[in-house]
Amino acid sequence: MTQLPTRRGLLFGTAAVSAGALLAGCTSNEPKEKEQAADPQPAADDKPGKPVTIGFAGPQADHGWLAAINSNAKSRAERYEEVTLEITEGSNDTATQIGQIETLINKKVDVLVILPADGKALTQVGLKAMRAGIPVVNLDRIFNTPQAYRCWIGGDNYGMGLNAGHYIGERLKDKQNARVIELAGLDNLELTKQRTQGFDDALKNYPNIRKVARQAAEFTVESGQAKMAQLLQAQSNFDALWNHDDDQGVGALRAIEQAGRDDFLMVGGAGALSAFQAIKQDDGVLKATVLYPPTMAASAIDLARALGQGKGVGGLAEFEIPASLTLYSAVVDKANVDQYMSTGFE
Structure with a gap:
Protein backbone atom coordinates (compact mmCIF):
# COMPACT_ATOMS: atom_id res chain seq x y z
CA MET A 1 0.00 0.00 0.00
CA ASP A 156 -14.01 31.04 -15.83
CA ASN A 157 -14.86 34.68 -16.51
CA TYR A 158 -13.20 34.69 -19.92
CA GLY A 159 -15.05 31.46 -20.73
CA MET A 160 -18.38 33.05 -19.80
CA GLY A 161 -17.94 35.75 -22.40
CA LEU A 162 -16.52 33.32 -24.94
CA ASN A 163 -19.42 30.90 -24.65
CA ALA A 164 -22.01 33.68 -24.63
CA GLY A 165 -20.43 35.08 -27.79
CA HIS A 166 -20.43 31.73 -29.56
CA TYR A 167 -24.05 31.06 -28.57
CA ILE A 168 -25.13 34.40 -30.00
CA GLY A 169 -22.85 34.01 -33.01
CA GLU A 170 -24.32 30.65 -33.99
CA ARG A 171 -27.83 32.08 -33.86
CA LEU A 172 -26.98 35.13 -35.93
CA LYS A 173 -24.41 33.63 -38.31
CA ASP A 174 -26.80 33.71 -41.27
CA LYS A 175 -28.03 37.26 -40.67
CA GLN A 176 -26.39 40.03 -42.64
CA ASN A 177 -25.10 43.02 -40.69
CA ALA A 178 -26.15 41.62 -37.34
CA ARG A 179 -25.80 44.00 -34.39
CA VAL A 180 -25.23 43.08 -30.76
CA ILE A 181 -24.95 45.06 -27.53
CA GLU A 182 -23.40 44.29 -24.13
CA LEU A 183 -24.58 45.07 -20.60
CA ALA A 184 -21.43 44.56 -18.53
CA GLY A 185 -20.79 44.52 -14.78
CA LEU A 186 -18.54 46.80 -12.75
CA ASP A 187 -15.81 48.04 -15.03
CA ASN A 188 -13.25 48.39 -12.26
CA LEU A 189 -13.26 44.63 -11.70
CA GLU A 190 -10.84 42.41 -13.60
CA LEU A 191 -13.56 39.77 -13.99
CA THR A 192 -15.69 42.22 -15.99
CA LYS A 193 -12.80 42.91 -18.35
CA GLN A 194 -12.25 39.17 -18.79
CA ARG A 195 -15.92 38.56 -19.62
CA THR A 196 -15.89 41.34 -22.20
CA GLN A 197 -12.64 40.07 -23.73
CA GLY A 198 -14.03 36.56 -24.09
CA PHE A 199 -17.17 37.92 -25.73
CA ASP A 200 -15.20 40.08 -28.15
CA ASP A 201 -12.87 37.21 -29.05
CA ALA A 202 -15.82 34.93 -29.83
CA LEU A 203 -17.42 37.52 -32.09
CA LYS A 204 -14.24 37.65 -34.19
CA ASN A 205 -15.36 34.29 -35.61
CA TYR A 206 -18.49 35.89 -37.07
CA PRO A 207 -17.59 38.67 -39.53
CA ASN A 208 -21.27 39.44 -40.13
CA ILE A 209 -21.74 40.50 -36.49
CA ARG A 210 -20.76 43.87 -35.04
CA LYS A 211 -20.95 45.00 -31.41
CA VAL A 212 -22.53 48.45 -31.56
CA ALA A 213 -22.84 49.40 -27.89
CA ARG A 214 -21.60 48.51 -24.42
CA GLN A 215 -22.81 49.83 -21.06
CA ALA A 216 -21.41 48.97 -17.62
CA ALA A 217 -23.84 48.34 -14.73
CA GLU A 218 -23.14 47.41 -11.10
CA PHE A 219 -24.40 43.83 -10.65
CA THR A 220 -27.62 45.12 -9.05
CA VAL A 221 -31.25 45.03 -10.17
CA GLU A 222 -31.51 48.82 -10.03
CA SER A 223 -28.40 49.46 -12.11
CA GLY A 224 -29.43 46.81 -14.61
CA GLN A 225 -32.77 48.50 -15.16
CA ALA A 226 -31.30 51.99 -15.45
CA LYS A 227 -28.43 51.07 -17.78
CA MET A 228 -30.61 48.84 -19.95
CA ALA A 229 -33.11 51.68 -20.37
CA GLN A 230 -30.25 53.87 -21.62
CA LEU A 231 -29.13 51.21 -24.09
CA LEU A 232 -32.65 50.73 -25.42
CA GLN A 233 -33.06 54.47 -25.91
CA ALA A 234 -29.73 54.75 -27.74
CA GLN A 235 -30.09 51.60 -29.84
CA SER A 236 -33.37 51.31 -31.71
CA ASN A 237 -32.23 48.27 -33.69
CA PHE A 238 -30.10 45.33 -32.56
CA ASP A 239 -30.31 41.55 -32.68
CA ALA A 240 -28.82 40.26 -29.44
CA LEU A 241 -27.86 41.32 -25.90
CA TRP A 242 -25.16 39.76 -23.68
CA ASN A 243 -25.79 40.60 -20.03
CA HIS A 244 -22.97 39.69 -17.62
CA ASP A 245 -25.08 38.98 -14.53
CA ASP A 246 -28.52 37.49 -13.90
CA ASP A 247 -29.18 39.67 -10.85
CA GLN A 248 -28.77 42.87 -12.85
CA GLY A 249 -30.60 41.01 -15.60
CA VAL A 250 -33.80 41.14 -13.52
CA GLY A 251 -33.66 44.92 -13.86
CA ALA A 252 -32.69 44.72 -17.51
CA LEU A 253 -35.74 42.58 -18.26
CA ARG A 254 -37.95 45.13 -16.49
CA ALA A 255 -36.60 47.90 -18.73
CA ILE A 256 -37.09 45.73 -21.81
CA GLU A 257 -40.69 44.98 -20.83
CA GLN A 258 -41.40 48.64 -20.10
CA ALA A 259 -40.04 49.57 -23.53
CA GLY A 260 -42.21 46.93 -25.19
CA ARG A 261 -39.23 45.39 -26.96
CA ASP A 262 -39.11 41.75 -28.09
CA ASP A 263 -37.13 42.05 -31.33
CA PHE A 264 -33.84 40.53 -30.10
CA LEU A 265 -32.49 37.60 -28.08
CA MET A 266 -30.82 37.96 -24.69
CA VAL A 267 -28.13 35.82 -23.02
CA GLY A 268 -27.52 36.21 -19.29
CA GLY A 269 -24.77 35.16 -16.93
CA ALA A 270 -24.25 33.27 -13.63
CA GLY A 271 -27.26 30.94 -13.34
CA ALA A 272 -30.03 32.52 -11.25
CA LEU A 273 -33.22 30.55 -10.67
CA SER A 274 -35.29 33.41 -12.12
CA ALA A 275 -33.26 33.20 -15.34
CA PHE A 276 -33.75 29.44 -15.57
CA GLN A 277 -37.50 29.86 -15.06
CA ALA A 278 -37.73 32.53 -17.76
CA ILE A 279 -35.72 30.39 -20.17
CA LYS A 280 -37.99 27.40 -19.53
CA GLN A 281 -41.15 29.48 -19.95
CA ASP A 282 -39.74 30.82 -23.23
CA ASP A 283 -42.14 33.73 -23.65
CA GLY A 284 -39.62 36.58 -23.59
CA VAL A 285 -36.27 37.69 -24.96
CA LEU A 286 -34.11 35.71 -22.49
CA LYS A 287 -33.10 32.54 -24.29
CA ALA A 288 -30.00 31.38 -22.43
CA THR A 289 -27.62 32.09 -19.56
CA VAL A 290 -23.95 31.19 -19.15
CA LEU A 291 -23.03 29.59 -15.83
CA TYR A 292 -20.71 30.89 -13.15
CA PRO A 293 -21.66 28.11 -10.75
Whole structure:
Protein backbone atom coordinates (compact mmCIF):
# COMPACT_ATOMS: atom_id res chain seq x y z
CA MET A 1 0.00 0.00 0.00
CA THR A 2 1.40 3.39 -1.00
CA GLN A 3 2.05 5.70 1.92
CA LEU A 4 -0.10 8.84 1.93
CA PRO A 5 1.78 12.13 1.78
CA THR A 6 2.35 14.07 4.98
CA ARG A 7 0.34 17.18 5.77
CA ARG A 8 3.27 19.38 4.82
CA GLY A 9 3.62 17.40 1.60
CA LEU A 10 -0.02 18.08 0.82
CA LEU A 11 0.58 21.78 1.35
CA PHE A 12 3.47 22.13 -1.02
CA GLY A 13 3.39 19.10 -3.34
CA THR A 14 1.26 20.39 -6.21
CA ALA A 15 -0.11 18.78 -9.34
CA ALA A 16 -1.41 21.49 -11.69
CA VAL A 17 -4.50 20.70 -13.71
CA SER A 18 -7.46 22.64 -15.12
CA ALA A 19 -10.81 20.84 -14.97
CA GLY A 20 -13.64 21.62 -17.37
CA ALA A 21 -16.37 20.40 -15.03
CA LEU A 22 -17.42 20.54 -11.42
CA LEU A 23 -15.41 18.45 -8.96
CA ALA A 24 -17.32 15.23 -8.52
CA GLY A 25 -15.65 14.09 -5.33
CA CYS A 26 -12.77 12.22 -3.80
CA THR A 27 -13.90 8.67 -4.49
CA SER A 28 -16.64 7.01 -6.48
CA ASN A 29 -18.87 6.07 -3.52
CA GLU A 30 -22.54 6.89 -3.98
CA PRO A 31 -24.03 9.86 -2.08
CA LYS A 32 -26.55 9.35 0.69
CA GLU A 33 -29.92 8.74 -0.92
CA LYS A 34 -31.93 10.81 1.57
CA GLU A 35 -29.84 13.90 0.81
CA GLN A 36 -29.75 13.75 -2.97
CA ALA A 37 -32.79 15.97 -3.47
CA ALA A 38 -31.27 18.83 -1.49
CA ASP A 39 -27.97 18.89 -3.39
CA PRO A 40 -27.93 18.07 -7.14
CA GLN A 41 -24.19 17.46 -7.25
CA PRO A 42 -22.81 14.05 -6.23
CA ALA A 43 -21.12 14.00 -2.86
CA ALA A 44 -17.53 13.10 -2.22
CA ASP A 45 -16.76 9.83 -0.42
CA ASP A 46 -19.54 9.59 2.18
CA LYS A 47 -17.74 6.96 4.23
CA PRO A 48 -16.74 8.76 7.44
CA GLY A 49 -13.04 9.35 7.81
CA LYS A 50 -10.69 11.33 10.00
CA PRO A 51 -12.45 14.25 11.78
CA VAL A 52 -11.78 17.54 9.99
CA THR A 53 -12.53 21.10 11.08
CA ILE A 54 -12.90 23.44 8.11
CA GLY A 55 -12.85 27.20 8.54
CA PHE A 56 -14.91 29.09 5.93
CA ALA A 57 -14.51 32.83 5.35
CA GLY A 58 -16.24 34.78 2.61
CA PRO A 59 -17.47 38.29 1.85
CA GLN A 60 -20.87 39.67 2.82
CA ALA A 61 -23.71 37.89 1.03
CA ASP A 62 -25.12 41.08 -0.51
CA HIS A 63 -25.72 39.44 -3.89
CA GLY A 64 -27.70 36.37 -4.87
CA TRP A 65 -24.60 34.54 -6.07
CA LEU A 66 -22.69 35.18 -2.83
CA ALA A 67 -25.64 34.01 -0.73
CA ALA A 68 -25.64 30.82 -2.81
CA ILE A 69 -21.91 30.38 -2.13
CA ASN A 70 -22.60 30.33 1.62
CA SER A 71 -25.56 27.96 1.37
CA ASN A 72 -23.65 25.55 -0.88
CA ALA A 73 -20.76 25.42 1.58
CA LYS A 74 -23.04 24.82 4.57
CA SER A 75 -25.16 22.13 2.91
CA ARG A 76 -22.09 20.30 1.63
CA ALA A 77 -20.41 20.25 5.05
CA GLU A 78 -23.61 18.86 6.60
CA ARG A 79 -23.25 15.74 4.46
CA TYR A 80 -20.21 14.59 6.38
CA GLU A 81 -20.59 13.56 10.00
CA GLU A 82 -16.86 13.94 10.63
CA VAL A 83 -16.70 17.52 9.23
CA THR A 84 -17.10 20.53 11.51
CA LEU A 85 -17.61 23.83 9.67
CA GLU A 86 -16.47 27.03 11.38
CA ILE A 87 -18.07 29.76 9.28
CA THR A 88 -17.47 33.47 9.78
CA GLU A 89 -19.95 36.30 9.34
CA GLY A 90 -19.16 37.57 5.86
CA SER A 91 -17.68 41.02 5.46
CA ASN A 92 -16.69 43.26 2.55
CA ASP A 93 -14.29 45.13 4.83
CA THR A 94 -10.86 43.63 4.24
CA ALA A 95 -9.57 44.39 7.75
CA THR A 96 -12.60 42.68 9.28
CA GLN A 97 -12.25 39.62 7.07
CA ILE A 98 -8.52 39.37 7.85
CA GLY A 99 -9.36 39.45 11.55
CA GLN A 100 -11.94 36.70 11.09
CA ILE A 101 -9.44 34.50 9.26
CA GLU A 102 -6.77 35.12 11.90
CA THR A 103 -9.28 33.95 14.53
CA LEU A 104 -9.74 30.72 12.56
CA ILE A 105 -5.96 30.31 12.35
CA ASN A 106 -5.66 30.78 16.11
CA LYS A 107 -8.37 28.13 16.60
CA LYS A 108 -6.07 25.80 14.65
CA VAL A 109 -8.68 24.64 12.14
CA ASP A 110 -7.45 21.82 9.92
CA VAL A 111 -8.17 23.52 6.59
CA LEU A 112 -9.31 26.98 5.49
CA VAL A 113 -11.67 27.82 2.61
CA ILE A 114 -11.41 31.52 1.76
CA LEU A 115 -13.35 33.58 -0.74
CA PRO A 116 -11.62 36.92 -0.23
CA ALA A 117 -13.45 40.22 -0.56
CA ASP A 118 -10.20 41.38 -2.19
CA GLY A 119 -7.66 38.76 -3.24
CA LYS A 120 -4.72 41.16 -3.26
CA ALA A 121 -5.52 42.61 0.16
CA LEU A 122 -5.92 39.18 1.78
CA THR A 123 -2.86 37.52 0.28
CA GLN A 124 -0.78 38.00 3.44
CA VAL A 125 -3.32 36.25 5.67
CA GLY A 126 -3.40 33.35 3.21
CA LEU A 127 0.37 33.14 3.47
CA LYS A 128 0.09 33.26 7.26
CA ALA A 129 -2.24 30.26 7.29
CA MET A 130 -0.06 28.24 4.94
CA ARG A 131 3.04 28.98 7.02
CA ALA A 132 1.13 27.83 10.10
CA GLY A 133 0.59 24.46 8.40
CA ILE A 134 -3.07 25.08 7.55
CA PRO A 135 -3.80 24.34 3.88
CA VAL A 136 -5.90 27.00 2.16
CA VAL A 137 -8.50 26.40 -0.52
CA ASN A 138 -8.71 29.76 -2.31
CA LEU A 139 -12.24 30.12 -3.69
CA ASP A 140 -12.83 32.17 -6.84
CA ARG A 141 -11.17 35.56 -6.16
CA ILE A 142 -7.52 34.63 -6.35
CA PHE A 143 -4.66 35.64 -4.07
CA ASN A 144 -1.64 37.38 -5.59
CA THR A 145 0.65 34.38 -5.19
CA PRO A 146 0.11 30.61 -5.29
CA GLN A 147 2.18 30.42 -2.11
CA ALA A 148 -0.91 31.76 -0.29
CA TYR A 149 -3.06 28.71 -1.14
CA ARG A 150 -2.77 24.96 -1.61
CA CYS A 151 -5.55 24.81 -4.18
CA TRP A 152 -7.54 27.39 -6.13
CA ILE A 153 -11.03 26.64 -7.43
CA GLY A 154 -13.18 29.12 -9.29
CA GLY A 155 -15.14 30.12 -12.34
CA ASP A 156 -14.01 31.04 -15.83
CA ASN A 157 -14.86 34.68 -16.51
CA TYR A 158 -13.20 34.69 -19.92
CA GLY A 159 -15.05 31.46 -20.73
CA MET A 160 -18.38 33.05 -19.80
CA GLY A 161 -17.94 35.75 -22.40
CA LEU A 162 -16.52 33.32 -24.94
CA ASN A 163 -19.42 30.90 -24.65
CA ALA A 164 -22.01 33.68 -24.63
CA GLY A 165 -20.43 35.08 -27.79
CA HIS A 166 -20.43 31.73 -29.56
CA TYR A 167 -24.05 31.06 -28.57
CA ILE A 168 -25.13 34.40 -30.00
CA GLY A 169 -22.85 34.01 -33.01
CA GLU A 170 -24.32 30.65 -33.99
CA ARG A 171 -27.83 32.08 -33.86
CA LEU A 172 -26.98 35.13 -35.93
CA LYS A 173 -24.41 33.63 -38.31
CA ASP A 174 -26.80 33.71 -41.27
CA LYS A 175 -28.03 37.26 -40.67
CA GLN A 176 -26.39 40.03 -42.64
CA ASN A 177 -25.10 43.02 -40.69
CA ALA A 178 -26.15 41.62 -37.34
CA ARG A 179 -25.80 44.00 -34.39
CA VAL A 180 -25.23 43.08 -30.76
CA ILE A 181 -24.95 45.06 -27.53
CA GLU A 182 -23.40 44.29 -24.13
CA LEU A 183 -24.58 45.07 -20.60
CA ALA A 184 -21.43 44.56 -18.53
CA GLY A 185 -20.79 44.52 -14.78
CA LEU A 186 -18.54 46.80 -12.75
CA ASP A 187 -15.81 48.04 -15.03
CA ASN A 188 -13.25 48.39 -12.26
CA LEU A 189 -13.26 44.63 -11.70
CA GLU A 190 -10.84 42.41 -13.60
CA LEU A 191 -13.56 39.77 -13.99
CA THR A 192 -15.69 42.22 -15.99
CA LYS A 193 -12.80 42.91 -18.35
CA GLN A 194 -12.25 39.17 -18.79
CA ARG A 195 -15.92 38.56 -19.62
CA THR A 196 -15.89 41.34 -22.20
CA GLN A 197 -12.64 40.07 -23.73
CA GLY A 198 -14.03 36.56 -24.09
CA PHE A 199 -17.17 37.92 -25.73
CA ASP A 200 -15.20 40.08 -28.15
CA ASP A 201 -12.87 37.21 -29.05
CA ALA A 202 -15.82 34.93 -29.83
CA LEU A 203 -17.42 37.52 -32.09
CA LYS A 204 -14.24 37.65 -34.19
CA ASN A 205 -15.36 34.29 -35.61
CA TYR A 206 -18.49 35.89 -37.07
CA PRO A 207 -17.59 38.67 -39.53
CA ASN A 208 -21.27 39.44 -40.13
CA ILE A 209 -21.74 40.50 -36.49
CA ARG A 210 -20.76 43.87 -35.04
CA LYS A 211 -20.95 45.00 -31.41
CA VAL A 212 -22.53 48.45 -31.56
CA ALA A 213 -22.84 49.40 -27.89
CA ARG A 214 -21.60 48.51 -24.42
CA GLN A 215 -22.81 49.83 -21.06
CA ALA A 216 -21.41 48.97 -17.62
CA ALA A 217 -23.84 48.34 -14.73
CA GLU A 218 -23.14 47.41 -11.10
CA PHE A 219 -24.40 43.83 -10.65
CA THR A 220 -27.62 45.12 -9.05
CA VAL A 221 -31.25 45.03 -10.17
CA GLU A 222 -31.51 48.82 -10.03
CA SER A 223 -28.40 49.46 -12.11
CA GLY A 224 -29.43 46.81 -14.61
CA GLN A 225 -32.77 48.50 -15.16
CA ALA A 226 -31.30 51.99 -15.45
CA LYS A 227 -28.43 51.07 -17.78
CA MET A 228 -30.61 48.84 -19.95
CA ALA A 229 -33.11 51.68 -20.37
CA GLN A 230 -30.25 53.87 -21.62
CA LEU A 231 -29.13 51.21 -24.09
CA LEU A 232 -32.65 50.73 -25.42
CA GLN A 233 -33.06 54.47 -25.91
CA ALA A 234 -29.73 54.75 -27.74
CA GLN A 235 -30.09 51.60 -29.84
CA SER A 236 -33.37 51.31 -31.71
CA ASN A 237 -32.23 48.27 -33.69
CA PHE A 238 -30.10 45.33 -32.56
CA ASP A 239 -30.31 41.55 -32.68
CA ALA A 240 -28.82 40.26 -29.44
CA LEU A 241 -27.86 41.32 -25.90
CA TRP A 242 -25.16 39.76 -23.68
CA ASN A 243 -25.79 40.60 -20.03
CA HIS A 244 -22.97 39.69 -17.62
CA ASP A 245 -25.08 38.98 -14.53
CA ASP A 246 -28.52 37.49 -13.90
CA ASP A 247 -29.18 39.67 -10.85
CA GLN A 248 -28.77 42.87 -12.85
CA GLY A 249 -30.60 41.01 -15.60
CA VAL A 250 -33.80 41.14 -13.52
CA GLY A 251 -33.66 44.92 -13.86
CA ALA A 252 -32.69 44.72 -17.51
CA LEU A 253 -35.74 42.58 -18.26
CA ARG A 254 -37.95 45.13 -16.49
CA ALA A 255 -36.60 47.90 -18.73
CA ILE A 256 -37.09 45.73 -21.81
CA GLU A 257 -40.69 44.98 -20.83
CA GLN A 258 -41.40 48.64 -20.10
CA ALA A 259 -40.04 49.57 -23.53
CA GLY A 260 -42.21 46.93 -25.19
CA ARG A 261 -39.23 45.39 -26.96
CA ASP A 262 -39.11 41.75 -28.09
CA ASP A 263 -37.13 42.05 -31.33
CA PHE A 264 -33.84 40.53 -30.10
CA LEU A 265 -32.49 37.60 -28.08
CA MET A 266 -30.82 37.96 -24.69
CA VAL A 267 -28.13 35.82 -23.02
CA GLY A 268 -27.52 36.21 -19.29
CA GLY A 269 -24.77 35.16 -16.93
CA ALA A 270 -24.25 33.27 -13.63
CA GLY A 271 -27.26 30.94 -13.34
CA ALA A 272 -30.03 32.52 -11.25
CA LEU A 273 -33.22 30.55 -10.67
CA SER A 274 -35.29 33.41 -12.12
CA ALA A 275 -33.26 33.20 -15.34
CA PHE A 276 -33.75 29.44 -15.57
CA GLN A 277 -37.50 29.86 -15.06
CA ALA A 278 -37.73 32.53 -17.76
CA ILE A 279 -35.72 30.39 -20.17
CA LYS A 280 -37.99 27.40 -19.53
CA GLN A 281 -41.15 29.48 -19.95
CA ASP A 282 -39.74 30.82 -23.23
CA ASP A 283 -42.14 33.73 -23.65
CA GLY A 284 -39.62 36.58 -23.59
CA VAL A 285 -36.27 37.69 -24.96
CA LEU A 286 -34.11 35.71 -22.49
CA LYS A 287 -33.10 32.54 -24.29
CA ALA A 288 -30.00 31.38 -22.43
CA THR A 289 -27.62 32.09 -19.56
CA VAL A 290 -23.95 31.19 -19.15
CA LEU A 291 -23.03 29.59 -15.83
CA TYR A 292 -20.71 30.89 -13.15
CA PRO A 293 -21.66 28.11 -10.75
CA PRO A 294 -21.92 28.85 -7.00
CA THR A 295 -21.69 25.08 -6.52
CA MET A 296 -17.96 25.76 -6.53
CA ALA A 297 -18.32 26.34 -2.78
CA ALA A 298 -19.57 22.77 -2.30
CA SER A 299 -16.61 21.52 -4.32
CA ALA A 300 -14.29 23.67 -2.17
CA ILE A 301 -15.61 21.85 0.92
CA ASP A 302 -14.90 18.52 -0.80
CA LEU A 303 -11.36 19.65 -1.53
CA ALA A 304 -10.86 20.89 2.02
CA ARG A 305 -12.12 17.58 3.44
CA ALA A 306 -9.80 15.66 1.12
CA LEU A 307 -6.84 17.79 2.23
CA GLY A 308 -7.70 17.28 5.88
CA GLN A 309 -7.93 13.52 5.42
CA GLY A 310 -4.93 13.10 3.11
CA LYS A 311 -6.96 11.97 0.10
CA GLY A 312 -6.72 12.62 -3.61
CA VAL A 313 -9.46 13.21 -6.16
CA GLY A 314 -11.38 10.29 -7.64
CA GLY A 315 -10.70 9.78 -11.34
CA LEU A 316 -7.14 11.14 -11.22
CA ALA A 317 -3.98 9.06 -10.88
CA GLU A 318 -2.20 11.45 -8.51
CA PHE A 319 -2.25 11.03 -4.74
CA GLU A 320 -2.62 14.79 -4.23
CA ILE A 321 -5.49 17.08 -5.08
CA PRO A 322 -4.84 19.47 -8.01
CA ALA A 323 -3.29 22.90 -7.57
CA SER A 324 -6.17 24.53 -9.45
CA LEU A 325 -9.63 23.75 -10.81
CA THR A 326 -11.28 26.05 -13.33
CA LEU A 327 -15.00 25.36 -13.68
CA TYR A 328 -16.66 25.28 -17.09
CA SER A 329 -19.12 28.01 -18.07
CA ALA A 330 -21.86 25.89 -19.59
CA VAL A 331 -24.61 27.51 -21.66
CA VAL A 332 -28.09 26.78 -20.31
CA ASP A 333 -30.98 27.16 -22.74
CA LYS A 334 -34.41 25.61 -23.16
CA ALA A 335 -32.91 22.30 -24.31
CA ASN A 336 -31.05 21.61 -21.04
CA VAL A 337 -32.54 23.97 -18.45
CA ASP A 338 -34.29 21.19 -16.53
CA GLN A 339 -30.90 19.61 -15.82
CA TYR A 340 -29.68 22.78 -14.09
CA MET A 341 -32.89 24.06 -12.47
CA SER A 342 -32.04 22.69 -9.01
CA THR A 343 -28.72 24.58 -9.01
CA GLY A 344 -30.28 27.99 -9.62
CA PHE A 345 -29.76 30.62 -6.92
CA GLU A 346 -32.30 33.19 -5.72
